[in-house]
Amino acid sequence: MKAVAAALAVSTSFLAASVVLAQSRSSGKPPAGAAPKFDPVIYAELQKAPEKARNRTNPLQNDPDAVAAGAILFEQHCAECHGNSAEGSRKAPSLQVPEVQTATPGALFWLLTNGVVRKKMPVWSKLPEPQRWQLVRYIKSLGGPAPAGDSPVPKP
Amino acid sequence: MASFCRLVLLGFFSFSLSWVFSPPPALAQERPYFVAYDHYLEEPGNLEIEYFSTYGTQRGGNNFHAFWTEFEYGATAWWTTEFYLDGQTTFHDNTLFTGLRWENRFRLLKREHFINPVLYVEYENKNGADKILKEAEGHDLESDFLVANTEAQKEHIHEIELKLILSSTFKGWNFTENTLAAKNLSNSPWEFGYALGASRPLALKASAKRCTVCPQNFIGGVEMYGGLGDRHNFGLHDTAHYLAPVLAWNLPSGWTLRISPGFGLNDNSHRFLMRWGISREITGFGSMVSRSFGGHP
Numbered sequence: 001m002k003a004v005a006a007a008l009a010v011s012t013s014f015l016a017a018s019v020v021l022a023q024s025r026s027s028g029k030p031p032a033g034a035a036p037k038f039d040p041v042i043y044a045e046l047q048k049a050p051e052k053a054r055n056r057t058n059p060l061q062n063d064p065d066a067v068a069a070g071a072i073l074f075e076q077h078c079a080e081c082h083g084n085s086a087e088g089s090r091k092a093p094s095l096q097v098p099e100v101q102t103a104t105p106g107a108l109f110w111l112l113t114n115g116v117v118r119k120k121m122p123v124w125s126k127l128p129e130p131q132r133w134q135l136v137r138y139i140k141s142l143g144g145p146a147p148a149g150d151s152p153v154p155k156p
Numbered sequence: 157m158a159s160f161c162r163l164v165l166l167g168f169f170s171f172s173l174s175w176v177f178s179p180p181p182a183l184a185q186e187r188p189y190f191v192a193y194d195h196y197l198e199e200p201g202n203l204e205i206e207y208f209s210t211y212g213t214q215r216g217g218n219n220f221h222a223f224w225t226e227f228e229y230g231a232t233a234w235w236t237t238e239f240y241l242d243g244q245t246t247f248h249d250n251t252l253f254t255g256l257r258w259e260n261r262f263r264l265l266k267r268e269h270f271i272n273p274v275l276y277v278e279y280e281n282k283n284g285a286d287k288i289l290k291e292a293e294g295h296d297l298e299s300d301f302l303v304a305n306t307e308a309q310k311e312h313i314h315e316i317e318l319k320l321i322l323s324s325t326f327k328g329w330n331f332t333e334n335t336l337a338a339k340n341l342s343n344s345p346w347e348f349g350y351a352l353g354a355s356r357p358l359a360l361k362a363s364a365k366r367c368t369v370c371p372q373n374f375i376g377g378v379e380m381y382g383g384l385g386d387r388h389n390f391g392l393h394d395t396a397h398y399l400a401p402v403l404a405w406n407l408p409s410g411w412t413l414r415i416s417p418g419f420g421l422n423d424n425s426h427r428f429l430m431r432w433g434i435s436r437e438i439t440g441f442g443s444m445v446s447r448s449f450g451g452h453p
Contacts, residue, residue: 069364115233123233128357
């Protein structure tokens with residue numbers, strides 16, 4: 001019985017330590033009533049996409065089911081941090097902002113694939129490539145119809 | 157019998173936690189491997205509670221049922237930490253708690269590459285009756301398991317285990333290669349082992365409708381693992397090797413079911429290992445704990 005009790009105590013301790021460490025790295029508290037603001041550096045990660053990746057077109061661009069499938073994937077994997085409508089939360093930035101909506105599908109795909117591990121954004125290459133493109137279609141749909149937004153644009 | 161009751165209670169306690177926290181539904185995207193690891197870590201702040209079971213045949217002795225409960229927490233996007241509690245039942249013998257493990261995995265590169273390295277560091281505090289076969293290392297043989305539990309549990313093992321995980325994803329397939337080096341801290345030589353795995357979802361595109369039994373929720377594959385001797389006698393001589401098809405079913409409710417029949421590849425291996433597992437991912441566990449202590453999520 002002692003072994004089980006000790007095991008539970010150790011388990012609780014390391015989980016608590018992990019939580020404290022993880023939370024101590026989180027961003028500061030936003031002003032009351034204000035939408036969470038994120039360091040523009042986070043959005044700047046999109047600019048780090050190599051040109052080749054940035055210029056990739058979405059192979060599911062004309063797939064009529066891609067947005068609906070992407071919405072389900074978003075709810076399952078992304079909404080916990082980015083909010084149910086991708087409006088952002090204390091954990092992760094809004095995906096409705098122009099920085100994201102004007103990004104090329106290729107840049108968004110690149111960011112999903114690589115994550116931003118130092119800023120808590122996981123690597124999502126565990127999702128098969130077509131599912132990541134479905135997510136990109138959904139994210140781009142949040143900005144309303146923007147035909148030009150889905151075509152590659154030159155690096156600024 | 158008392159030990160068995162304690163283990164059942166512990167298992168019940170673990171899975172009760174997942175219901176108590178009742179997180180929002182989140183589809184876990186878990187790989188089907190039981191022994192091999194890929195480079196995907198737990199999402200930050202998520203806790204996964206897992207129960208795994210291994211039924212093994214034993215030539216010249218009693219078959220056994222070994223099991224472990226695993227708590228896997230995503231501390232950051234590059235660090236996952238896990239805690240294990242192991243136990244086993246040997247038929248016509250007894251049931252006992254066999255030890256604990258604390259495992260950490262660190263992603264070494266910040267971006268995705270063709271080959272993605274992850275460093276694995278584990279401390280094990282177990283006894284000689286441990287039979288979960290979470291890895292095969294050194295000269296681990298089937299005949300080692302013939303010792304009666306009362307005798308085997310007298311041996312205390314403190315072990316450090318290191319792994320280099322090299323994992324790639326290509327056209328929906330995951331290929332992973334793990335090399336293992338383990339050191340019993342009581343003056344034993346370094347022992348070595350390996351694990352290889354390949355897996356792929358049955359469908360790569362997600363359905364536009366919510367579904368439970370649809371191909372993209374199933375991931376199938378195969379894993380192979382075995383020992384590579386020790387520092388004094390490196391190689392395949394007197395080592396055990398296994399080949400095991402694996403299948404995982406990721407349910408939209410956050411539960412994952414896994415099953416894997418494993419087959420020994422030589423006379424040093426158990427002829428048959430039947431593994432299955434069930435796990436539940438609790439999203440935002442770190443935030444829940446933080447809120448309960450007055451912090452902000």
